[in-house]
Amino acid sequence: MNPAPYEPVSRPIRDDLAAAHRRAWVHIARPGAWWDGRRRVALAAETRNAVACGLCRRRQQALSPAAVAGEHDTLGDLPDNLVEIVHRLRTDPARLTRGWYEGVLRSGVTPEQYVETVGVVAHVVALDTFAQALGIAPLPLPPPAAGAPSGQRPPGARQGPAWVPWVEPEALTETEAGMYPRGRPPANIHRAMSLVPSEVRSFFDLCEHQYLPALGMRDFDREFRAITHAQIELLAARVSALNRCFY
Numbered sequence: 001m002n003p004a005p006y007e008p009v010s011r012p013i014r015d016d017l018a019a020a021h022r023r024a025w026v027h028i029a030r031p032g033a034w035w036d037g038r039r040r041v042a043l044a045a046e047t048r049n050a051v052a053c054g055l056c057r058r059r060q061q062a063l064s065p066a067a068v069a070g071e072h073d074t075l076g077d078l079p080d081n082l083v084e085i086v087h088r089l090r091t092d093p094a095r096l097t098r099g100w101y102e103g104v105l106r107s108g109v110t111p112e113q114y115v116e117t118v119g120v121v122a123h124v125v126a127l128d129t130f131a132q133a134l135g136i137a138p139l140p141l142p143p144p145a146a147g148a149p150s151g152q153r154p155p156g157a158r159q160g161p162a163w164v165p166w167v168e169p170e171a172l173t174e175t176e177a178g179m180y181p182r183g184r185p186p187a188n189i190h191r192a193m194s195l196v197p198s199e200v201r202s203f204f205d206l207c208e209h210q211y212l213p214a215l216g217m218r219d220f221d222r223e224f225r226a227i228t229h230a231q232i233e234l235l236a237a238r239v240s241a242l243n244r245c246f247y
Contacts, residue, residue: 027202033150053073085104088100
């Protein structure tokens with residue numbers, strides 16, 4: 001029998017992978033730095049809802065998403081500015097622009113809130129596409145945990161080459177300890193969410209179990225999965241191309 005939360009699934013699922021998924025679901029339900037548990041679960045629910053949005057579908061088919069006006073099909077639990085962020089992140093991330101992001105800020109969302117929203121959406125997409133690949137139902141959304149957001153912003157966060165401020169390794173404090181992988185400099189994908197360290201820690205915990213540990217990516221003397229490094233990278237490159245990820 002598979003471990004929770006995958007006991008009913010007929011395909012064998014690694015214990016460490018199931019445990020990582022449990023941790024990710026608990027993380028989504030807990031208060032973050034800028035959103036409480038209720039808002040975070042609402043963001044997760046809207047992430048799932050976005051794939052059926054008529055406006056998003058029409059925008060995807062248009063030469064530019066800005067050319068299509070209208071209203072999102074929403075669950076009604078989030079303000080319009082957050083719905084726009086979630087839907088664009090979920091359905092058309094390859095065409096986000098700095099101008100769009102600056103519009104997000106003008107709508108009243110702070111960079112910190114934006115980064116935490118990105119973190120929740122990224123978690124849900126990773127978990128739901130895993131379920132889709134196996135042909136199983138996505139995990140039921142967790143009940144929100146009580147409590148208030150911490151409101152903690154890394155003191156070393158500075159504006160750099162990214163749209164949002166981030167934390168360079170030399171600016172880490174004890175509060176952000178463990179946010180970046182050991183043994184090598186953090187990649188930009190680690191820095192990208194560093195304005196909210198808890199999102200970095202949780203998402204890359206999930207990533208290391210769904211993909212490879214940070215140091216294992218470059219350890220070509222050993223294979224850590226049922227398929228080889230080369231096969232993993234071939235799949236990753238193909239998925240990136242289909243998602244129009246230029247990273």
